[in-house]
Amino acid sequence: MRASCLRRPSSRARDGHWLLAALLACAFSCSAGNLQVAPIVLEFSENQQANALWLQNTADHPINAQIRIQQWSQATASDQLEPSHALRASPAIVQIPPGQRQLVRIVRPTPLPTAPAQYEQAYRIWVDELPQISENQPAGLQFLLRYSIPAFVLPNGAQPREQIAKAPVDTSALQASWRLSADALILDVRNTGNQRVRLSELGWTADNGAITPLQRGLLGYVLAGQRMQWKLPLAMRLPLPGHLQARLNDAPVAQVLPTATR
Structure with missing residues (x-):
């Protein structure tokens, strides 16, 4: 809400x-x-x-x-x-x-x-x-x-997501890509599944394990069968290489987003 x-x-x-x-x-x-x-x-x-x-x-x-x-x-x-x-x-x-x-x-x-x-x-x-x-x-x-x-x-046969225990999400339906501009990260996420995915606590994890928070709290939803894009301001350069992670559907731990640079 x-x-x-x-x-x-x-x-x-x-x-x-x-x-x-x-x-x-x-x-x-x-x-x-x-x-x-x-x-x-x-x-x-x-x-x-x-x-x-x-x-x-x-x-x-x-x-x-x-x-x-x-x-x-x-x-x-x-x-x-x-x-x-x-x-x-x-x-x-x-x-x-x-x-x-x-x-x-x-x-x-x-x-x-x-x-x-x-x-x-x-x-x-x-x-x-x-x-x-x-x-x-x-x-x-x-x-x-x-x-x-x-x-x-909900579509036919789908399970409710708000009344069940939160667990890691199957990310096979997510297709994400990101690119860097001068002062922002542009994230594009496509959801090919038949139910929404809610993203929160987005962060960047460098290969050395250091985490850079990009969005505290709720980032937003990617609706079923649709695509969403966010532009996230950057206060500093991200340490490369690394990967994006987020909590999906309020799961207790963050998960790696299946992303590829473009």
Whole structure:
């Protein structure tokens, strides 16, 4: 899940427009906010029609939120989002009383497809905290939360990945390559498998065993049957020769990426 903080002016602010104040990549939530969302990833089995998303309000006042869903692809080696009706939120707009939580059902339309897709289908669920509109609201800026939650519909016969013990990943479906520019490493990863792979804690390991961290925490996903590219700034030259390693699907230890220079 990715969460960001949006800063928006109240209705009495001078310019009357919403402003983007900060974008914070958080593993679970923005610490400054009162809206919490769980779980952080949703998975649908091939015959599952609905899933539960819980929104919790830790504030002392009601919170309004909107839930939207978009299809997620990487056809251009980058994240692409498009409107979709393959998943729907019910309800799509909620008000959560102070100290309470609200169930939102993420639903697949009926009847379900008779021929499951060859590859896992990916979506992003957007949960937006809505601005408070009140005469008692002090003039100024409101800090609002936006959550981006991955959701996946599994292909026929696939095993869920979020509810099983984490273990080393079979990397035979990954085809990765990298190249160096003047001040960056450009990493390109293709996933020929039928389920996503999540990369985190990317590092460079020299042949002498020295490890240079390239990305702490989550790097991103490579979706099923697709390709993703990242440009990673380098503060220093990498000691050559060596290889790239990363934690895959939150496995407890890093694994060597099957890469070749180009």
